[in-house]
Amino acid sequence: MKIFAPLYEKVMLWSKHKYAPFYLYVTAFIESIFWPIPVDIMLAPMALAKREKAWQFAFGATLFSVLGGALGYYLGNALYDPVVLPFIEAMHYQDKMITAQSWFSEWGVLVIFIASFTPIPFKVFTITAGVMSMAFWPFILTALIGRAMRFFLVAGLMVLGGEKMEAKLSKYIDALGWITILAAVILYFTLKH
Template identity: 65%
Template sequence: MKLFSRLYRQVMMWAVHRHAPLYLSMTSFVESIFWPVPVDVMLAPMALARPQKAWYYAGLATLFSVLGAAFGYLLGYALWDPVVEPFISAMGYHDKIDVARQWFSDWGIWVIFIASFTPVPYKVFTVTAGLLHMAFLPFILISLVGRGMRFFLVSGLMVWGGVRMERKLIQYIDLLGWLCVVAAVIAYLLLRN
């Protein structure tokens, strides 16, 4: 079934859309607060479609992701009880917040770097940092470094791989897509308890 190759072609068309930088900025902002889709899903095809703008796109993603992180921090800091906690309860995310608190306890400020650079859900840590009243300036600086490293790495890989990588990706996109779906289902079944 060629579902993922059709999706890939659609994403590449969106990547060159004249409003793509605006959408990337908005996605980067909300992903740091609540949005479940990683910024890389939009950043990578944009950098691949227009490699001459890859560093600009990485900079936009970094800037707006850190601005979103600051907003998430402020939500956790000032609006935990009236806004964030009811949302967390409704979504059943208390266990994720408990894990974030434990990570802050174990690793301190370095957990922000881990969350900002790796696939760990960054949004959980931005809000929790505010809830725990973490020092704001170190939070912003470490977020800037971690998010910048991640997004510039993604853009750099797209520039480096270029047309050759795109050809390989197109060749195997459906297989890779279905493997990701199977892996996600297996991970869900293993981790749901």
């Protein structure tokens, strides 16, 4: 079933819109606090559509993601009971918070780097860093390094891949979409138990 190819074509059109950078930066900011959709979904097609601005997009995504992370930290540190806890309970994220806290206890600041660079939900760790009163500046520096590495890698792959990358993505987008959904389901059930 081909549902991802039409979506990909729409995303490529949207990525050329004059307000696309604004939406990218807003997404990067809120993804670090509560938004479930990764920034890469907007960054990759934008970097592919406008390769001359790819580094600017990666820089902006990094900056706004870290600023969002700082707000997530503040929410976890200062407003956990009145704001964060009801949201965690409504979203059934209690297990994720417990896991994040145990990872912080075991790995410290390295957890922020891992969450910044990998597909692990960054928002859970920005808030948990605040809840656990992690030192703020090491948190910011580590998040900045991890997020920059991730977003500049995505932009770099799009710049290097160019038109060949776009052609390959167009050809295999449906297979990649279904593989991603399958991987997400497997990861969900693996982390749930």
